[in-house]
Amino acid sequence: MKQQELIPHLFRTEYRKIVSVLCKRFGFGQIEIAEDIASDTFLTAAQSWPLNGLPENPVAWLYFVARNKAKNHLQRISVFESKVAPEVKREFSDQHLQEIDLSPQNINDSQLQMMFAICNPAIPPESQIGLSLRILCGFGIEEIADAFLTNKETINKRLFRAREKLREENIKIEMPHLSQIEERLEAVLTTIYLLFNEGYFSMSQNSVIRKDLCLEAMRLCNMLVENKITNKPAVNALLALMCFQASRFEARFDQNGQPVLYEEQDIELWNTELISKGGYFLNISSTGNTISKYHLEASIASWSTQKDDTREKWETVLYLYDLLLQIEYSPVAALNRIYALSKVKGKAEAIPEAEKLKMTDNQFYFTLLGELYTGVDREKSLQNFREALVLTKTETGKQAIQKKMQRI
Amino acid sequence: MNEFILIFRHQDGNKIASPEQIQIWMKQTMDWIGSITAKNKYVGGNGLPFQDAKVVRHKGLVTNGPFGEIKETIGGYVIVRADSVEEAVEFAKGCPVLQGEGNSVEVRKIAGGDGVH
Numbered sequence: 001m002k003q004q005e006l007i008p009h010l011f012r013t014e015y016r017k018i019v020s021v022l023c024k025r026f027g028f029g030q031i032e033i034a035e036d037i038a039s040d041t042f043l044t045a046a047q048s049w050p051l052n053g054l055p056e057n058p059v060a061w062l063y064f065v066a067r068n069k070a071k072n073h074l075q076r077i078s079v080f081e082s083k084v085a086p087e088v089k090r091e092f093s094d095q096h097l098q099e100i101d102l103s104p105q106n107i108n109d110s111q112l113q114m115m116f117a118i119c120n121p122a123i124p125p126e127s128q129i130g131l132s133l134r135i136l137c138g139f140g141i142e143e144i145a146d147a148f149l150t151n152k153e154t155i156n157k158r159l160f161r162a163r164e165k166l167r168e169e170n171i172k173i174e175m176p177h178l179s180q181i182e183e184r185l186e187a188v189l190t191t192i193y194l195l196f197n198e199g200y201f202s203m204s205q206n207s208v209i210r211k212d213l214c215l216e217a218m219r220l221c222n223m224l225v226e227n228k229i230t231n232k233p234a235v236n237a238l239l240a241l242m243c244f245q246a247s248r249f250e251a252r253f254d255q256n257g258q259p260v261l262y263e264e265q266d267i268e269l270w271n272t273e274l275i276s277k278g279g280y281f282l283n284i285s286s287t288g289n290t291i292s293k294y295h296l297e298a299s300i301a302s303w304s305t306q307k308d309d310t311r312e313k314w315e316t317v318l319y320l321y322d323l324l325l326q327i328e329y330s331p332v333a334a335l336n337r338i339y340a341l342s343k344v345k346g347k348a349e350a351i352p353e354a355e356k357l358k359m360t361d362n363q364f365y366f367t368l369l370g371e372l373y374t375g376v377d378r379e380k381s382l383q384n385f386r387e388a389l390v391l392t393k394t395e396t397g398k399q400a401i402q403k404k405m406q407r408i
Numbered sequence: 409m410n411e412f413i414l415i416f417r418h419q420d421g422n423k424i425a426s427p428e429q430i431q432i433w434m435k436q437t438m439d440w441i442g443s444i445t446a447k448n449k450y451v452g453g454n455g456l457p458f459q460d461a462k463v464v465r466h467k468g469l470v471t472n473g474p475f476g477e478i479k480e481t482i483g484g485y486v487i488v489r490a491d492s493v494e495e496a497v498e499f500a501k502g503c504p505v506l507q508g509e510g511n512s513v514e515v516r517k518i519a520g521g522d523g524v525h
Contacts, residue, residue: 140426
């Protein structure tokens, strides 16, 4: 049976398109209905395809069914409105029953607009990610709960509140005004990067979901690159950054799911295609006259794809961290800067610099000190790693620290 | 050789699944049917969409159904050829519908023209 060779991820890729188009058509007031119709369409396919054979063009079949279900829905509203409230009948005339536009152009536009609508500052960041996963990535409630290490009820509540907020704030599914694009893009990029990091540093033991999160983030970013209006330098920089990071995906964990430290990774497993893609987008991003944090992080990440410790490498990385901290201070960047400092000026100079930070509630602070003291003071090194172990919540994180302790 | 109908009963047809999960479930169904077909025991089958479902009752009363009154819904059926009900039951055991807790597959012999029924 040839029909078993289904296009991988067909349902997931089409889900977001159908929801975006329908939601744009219905408005956020009826976002659940748009989601229901999309889910229902897949259920119908699952009931019919295995028994009747795959349709010749599965995607067209899905659109056809979704469109019919949507039309039925609109008709039902129309009947209800005309019977219950005759005075508003005119609103639900032909215009309301017009075709659901499933042209490639409208599908793409709707998805981009949906991205801007969901990444609205009015909604808390974790809800933005949740909604993105559900609506733009077609994740199930269970999968989202797994990615966030929480239960289904929490995710359902979070999504419910986020949808309420979209309604309350009367957020429209539309492109922001051209003058606002850069500003609004910032929120979209933040969510995409959070989504990526959720996958890259996820506590979930499910490696398939971890990888999917990263790939979805890259896909969303790619959509922004492919659109003229949103193809800005910072977008390319973020895509470059994610390509560089993702290039080590296969090397970061061994066959048993244990983390492999950077220094011990097998370079053969690094994805050279992604590394050169990263270089390509980083190159494109270096136009215009603003440097975003993504530019700097991508440049740092590009150096990480070269394993050899050269003076040039660490001097440049140190300089990049200095710039990054000026744009946006973050504890992790400050700690990483000191690691680069130790590579350039030696541990003796880096240790007091690190201890000045006094981030005694930060696991990475103690991990860094543990590393800096390695080969300098065995006792202090072990003591810091032990502190780090106490603060580390994830199993993978703990394993990584224990590996470092074994090496002392 | 008799024909048996395997009826899929779903306890809750409205469970939220991700598109990916539905797709996996669909592939399993295809594999399952493929394995029956490979033995030349598959006769046919179909899905029964919940949409546009009606129930016609005594004295011509028509309701939207079967929702509301019965929670359980029939999602589809397949017809297989089998030498015995035991063989048909073995086919039914492989049905992916059974992965859902509370779901069941009913196995019924289809009346043939053998004079017995």
